[in-house]
Amino acid sequence: MNVAEIIVPQQEVAWLPWAVQYFFFVGLAATAAIIAGAGEFLRGGRWQRLQPAALLVAVSTGVVAPIALLADLHQPGRFYHFYTDITPWSWMSLGALILPVFMTGLIGYWVLWQRERFKEQGAPRWLALWTAGHWSGRRLRPWLAALMIIGAIGILVYTGSEVMIVKARALWHTEWLILNLAMTAFMGSLAAMLYAQARIFRATAGDQRFTLRLFMLALLGTGAGALGWAAGGWITDSVSFQAFARLIGQFAYWRIVFALSVGVGISLLVAALWMLRTPRGVALSWWMAPLALLAAWSFRWAVLMDVQTVPKYGAGLYPYHLPLGSDGLLGILGIFGLWLAVMMVLPGIIAGREAANESMKMSEVAHG
């Protein structure tokens, strides 16, 4: 029997590109915060020396993410309903509670960390208040670091889970999604740290090599997550894998998405392996940052936006044309622009004198 649709309405996307921006930035923030937090407890070594780069990534993306989240609400002015009507059975409501905890831990920790650094190295005049008083805050710092790490894990668990529990979208309905979102976030944030270490903090080759190794671990984790989802899905015949196999079979667009994911993943892995072998390779490794960040972003685009164009009941795919306004391109660019604006100022604060060596001016720092 052959069925052709004659009159069927098209279902619009309900989550806008703002959601991609939120998942991207909050993923980077959470994973970078975990690494920055590790530096608090593993002192005196490479983890601690990675802290400036990790905090730069975590704080800059962390302050941008909630704005994208707010914009994804069609009624952003009503966001306070999340707090006046707490709903313990909803993952999204839980997320609304986790996010401020994470932000408190992250910003609180950074403020104290920065204070100690300013006290050691001296603060710029316009930030002199940062070091006011005699209180060191050293006792509070591990607690804030713990809050930051717990909050970050909470972010990774809730963002993955809130998507994963949606049974109506078969592609989302897999526990592997939580791992895959987390691993690609680690991949992106570590790539950003590689960039920051090389171009802003002038980290030593040994420290960059350490970050490159972590980046490779994240790539391997991403690969393992993808393979686990595919192999597990193939063996257990999971709905998510079934849906993906059907899309690959039916639509060229999804074959391109699949080929690009595999291609970019393998390219990054081969490049990272090659770069790890020589000091020259390590010094060049920051070049992978744009591609790794783009890959992390694109994964979220495919998961959140492309999957919404797969009809739940109808045949074919719904067309999606990116609007140019704030529901589309302008929103995407706006959030990237906001991040860029933060990145004009933040490296100058966090890097302090470190970046000022080699006679680098602040403007150069800001523009990489």
Add this chain to the structure above:
Amino acid sequence: MDPSRRQFLGKAAISAGAAVVPLADVEAGLNDQPSRRGGDPGKRYGMAIDLRRCIGCQACTVSCSIENQPPVGQFRTIVHQYEVKDNDSEDTAAVMLPRLCNQCDNPPCVPVCPVQATWQRKDGIVVVDSDQCVGCGYCVQACPYDARFINHDTQVADKCNFCVHRLEAGLLPACVESCVGGARIIGDLNDPDSHINQVLRENYDDIKVLKPELNTRPHVFYIGMTDAFIERIQGESGLWFDAEHGGVMGAVS
């Protein structure tokens, strides 16, 4: 049992009870159904749709739009229309499939709502408080039937609610009232003598719901539906698709 231990256990039980009492509404675990509220607890509304009687005139679509005023191009109910061809005999037939909210007994749209703006009434109808909704779109994602949408005018979630305002005034929903062939039958499933129960009894062997395997327990029952329409449509997609998306209708063929 050692008395101090018994005392301790007793106290623990009391304090556990005290912790539960003020949170009586909070017994639902993550993504579990919260308790139903409002509506007549004695009733359970449902709808039967006799596809043999539907002629695809879209009178229901129009009357719903007039009654509930969704923006142009957005629908709480609409009649999907398909052309079905038998591969052997090459005979073709038109299939009409009226679609609306299924008022599921296990509605996946309800537990996801982060602000309790949507809930199931005791009479089974799933409603939305448009003043409370933040427009996060989570319920739209969770509904496996595409019954929900973000209303372009109000910017909040919108859906069919069986015209609950009319039901409470003793009227039929607009779509039922206007149905030319009498294909839509609404009624109280708890009342054994209701018209809907009579119709369901008469057609007991021919009742189907959409996507039963998802365990949403839909309460819109289709009579005379071909099996090909229970799950996702395996076929050619609608008019707006280009060749890339596998469409052949209209412009491409």
